[in-house]
Structure formats: structure tokens, C-alpha cells
Amino acid sequence: MSVAMSESITTNGYTDDLRYEIFNREFMPHIDSMYNFAFRLTMDEDDANDLVQDTYLKAFRFISSFEQGTNAKAWLFRILKNSFINDYRKKSKEPSKVDYQEVETTYNSEEASDTTYTVDLRADAVQELIGDEVANALNALPVDFRTVIILCDIEGFTYEEMAKILDIPIGTVRSRLHRARNLLKEKLKSYASSMGYDS
Amino acid sequence: MNASSHTPSVTEEAQKQTMKQSCEHHAECMKIIQSILDDEATEAEKDHFRENMDKCLPCIEAYRLEKCIKESLSLKLVKKPCPQSIMDTILTKVNS
Numbered sequence: 001m002s003v004a005m006s007e008s009i010t011t012n013g014y015t016d017d018l019r020y021e022i023f024n025r026e027f028m029p030h031i032d033s034m035y036n037f038a039f040r041l042t043m044d045e046d047d048a049n050d051l052v053q054d055t056y057l058k059a060f061r062f063i064s065s066f067e068q069g070t071n072a073k074a075w076l077f078r079i080l081k082n083s084f085i086n087d088y089r090k091k092s093k094e095p096s097k098v099d100y101q102e103v104e105t106t107y108n109s110e111e112a113s114d115t116t117y118t119v120d121l122r123a124d125a126v127q128e129l130i131g132d133e134v135a136n137a138l139n140a141l142p143v144d145f146r147t148v149i150i151l152c153d154i155e156g157f158t159y160e161e162m163a164k165i166l167d168i169p170i171g172t173v174r175s176r177l178h179r180a181r182n183l184l185k186e187k188l189k190s191y192a193s194s195m196g197y198d199s
Numbered sequence: 200m201n202a203s204s205h206t207p208s209v210t211e212e213a214q215k216q217t218m219k220q221s222c223e224h225h226a227e228c229m230k231i232i233q234s235i236l237d238d239e240a241t242e243a244e245k246d247h248f249r250e251n252m253d254k255c256l257p258c259i260e261a262y263r264l265e266k267c268i269k270e271s272l273s274l275k276l277v278k279k280p281c282p283q284s285i286m287d288t289i290l291t292k293v294n295s
Contacts (some may be wrong), residue, residue: 019292020294023293025284028286031285031286032278032279032280032281032291034281035279035280036278036279037281037283039279040292042244049282052281052285052289053285053288053289053292056289056293057289057292057293070233071259075254121261121264122260122264123260123264123266123267124269126264126267126268127267127270127271129275130275131275131276131277134271134272134275134276135276135277137245137273138276149272152237152274153268153269153273154272154273154276156273158238158239172238174230174233174234177237178229178233181233181265181268185264185269188268189233191221
């Protein structure tokens with residue numbers, strides 16, 4: 001379900017002045033976070049630029065479905081995520097990079113893998129890694145797993161906000177995060193090993 | 200629990216000897232650790248964490264690792280500012 005669809009449910013009769021005020025006061029301050037989210041999803045500067053621009057124009061067009069006092073950042077992130085899925089994911093280079101078999105297997109084994117799953121990685125080794133190495137490990141994850149980590153660990157959204165942004169139940173947020181972090185640990189482990197850090 | 204890198208002292212080594220060296224419900228503990236670090240833990244999970252997390256070596260190490268990864272993600276990754284040209288384009292289109 002797209003954010004735009006909720007417009008018919010809630011129609012706030014904002015005046016033009018109020019629409020601009022809300023846009024400038026509530027939406028624009030989040031533009032750097034939005035840009036970084038777009039860049040980490042598309043991993044392409046031009047696509048990120050287009051995605052942010054499209055998202056903000058959509059947000060303005062459907063501003064009547066935004067309720068003042070509610071979480072503007074989460075509302076914007078949800079539009080951006082939906083735009084990414086509907087407009088960008090299909091045409092971007094991303095699909096060829098994603099190992100769908102891996103995603104499928106991973107989703108299906110979420111519970112089963114819990115009992116045995118450990119990655120031999122020490123906190124000290126992670127501390128040695130620089131930002132680029134952590135970013136590369138994150139970027140190597142399939143986009144759905146990358147997304148939950150971005151929302152939780154980089155943007156600081158709560159599980160409840162993430163559930164709304166992603167249109168999934170909180171339980172799924174929890175288990176997807178758990179799997180995403182295990183996958184991330186594997187990627188970090190290979191970076192730590194390649195850098196010669198004792199792990 | 201301190202995530203910083205240091206050489207363990209004699210006292211710490213002695214403490215380690217009395218700790219559990221393996222955790223029979225580590226999978227469940229990992230879920231609690233995740234909830235704690237994400238500030239999403241229930242009161243029961245917080246109680247369990249407070250009562251047990253200084254007794255079990257695998258859980259302490261897992262906590263340190265998860266905390267370190269979470270902090271690395273929030274602190275080490277470069278956050279780029281949105282290009283001014285994009286902001287200008289948005290504002291121009293909205294105002295037209």
C-alpha cells in the first residue's frame with residue numbers, strides 16, 4: 001500500500017500557506033537523512049538525487065494526508081521506500097547484485113538458524129575497522145536486510161516506526177534485524193580477516 | 200561492560216574463571232541482547248539481562264560485539280549532505 005493511498009482516508013483541509021509552512025518546517029529538515037537513505041538504497045548518486053526529488057514532490061502533492069504532530073520523518077521515509085520499490089528497484093542495477101536464492105533461504109531459515117548461528121568475530125576487531133569498511137559490509141547485504149539496519153542503527157527508528165515504514169509486523173522487523181545483523185557480522189568478519197585483524 | 204580494547208587484568212581473568220563458559224540458551228539471549236541495545240526490551244527482558252549478563256561469558260562477548268557494531272554503524276559511516284542543487288530544484292518545483 002502506498003502512502004498516497006491514505007490520502008482518501010484523511011483529508012486535512014490545509015490552506016496553501018499552511019502547506020508551504022508544513023513542508024518547510026516539518027519536511028525539509030530531514031532532507032540530509034533522506035538523501036543518505038536514498039543513496040544507501042540505490043548506491044548510485046544520480047538515482048539518489050532523483051529518488052529524493054520524487055519523494056519530496058510526492059510528499060508535497062499528498063501533504064493533506066500528513067497529520068501535523070505525527071512523525072514527519074517516518075512518513076517521508078515510507079514514501080521514499082515505496083518510491084524505491086515501485087520506481088527504482090526494477091530499473092536499477094541492484095537486482096542483478098541480489099542473490100535472491102540467498103534472500104529466500106535466509107527468510108525461510110530465520111528461526112531454524114537461530115540455535116546454531118555464531119560468527120567468530122570479536123568486538124576489538126570491529127573497532128579496528130574504518131567507516132568505509134563498515135559501509136562496504138553494509139552495502140554487500142541484500143537490500144531488505146540493509147534497509148532494516150539503516151533504519152534502526154543509522155536513523156534510530158523504533159521497531160514500531162520501522163513496521164509502519166516497511167508495512168510489516170513488528171515481529172518481522174525483529175527477526176529481519178536479527179538475520180540482517182548475522183549477515184553483517186559475516187561480511188565484517190571477512191573484512192576483519194582480510195585486514196589481518198585477529199578475530 | 201566496557202567495549203574498549205584492553206589487556207585483561209588478573210582480577211578480570213579470575214572473574215572469567217567463575218563465569219559460565221557456554222550458554223545453553225544463547226539464541227534466546229541474543230534476542231534479549233538485541234532488544235536491550237535497540238532500547239526495545241520489555242521489563243522482563245531487562246530483568247533477565249540485569250540478573251544474568253555478568254555471569255555468562257559468551258553473552259558478555261556477544262553483547263560487546265553487537266554494541267560495537269551498532270556504534271560503528273551510527274558513528275563511523277560518512278553522512279553526506281543533500282546537494283544544494285537538489286534542494287533548490289525541489290523548492291522551485293513546489294513553489295511553481
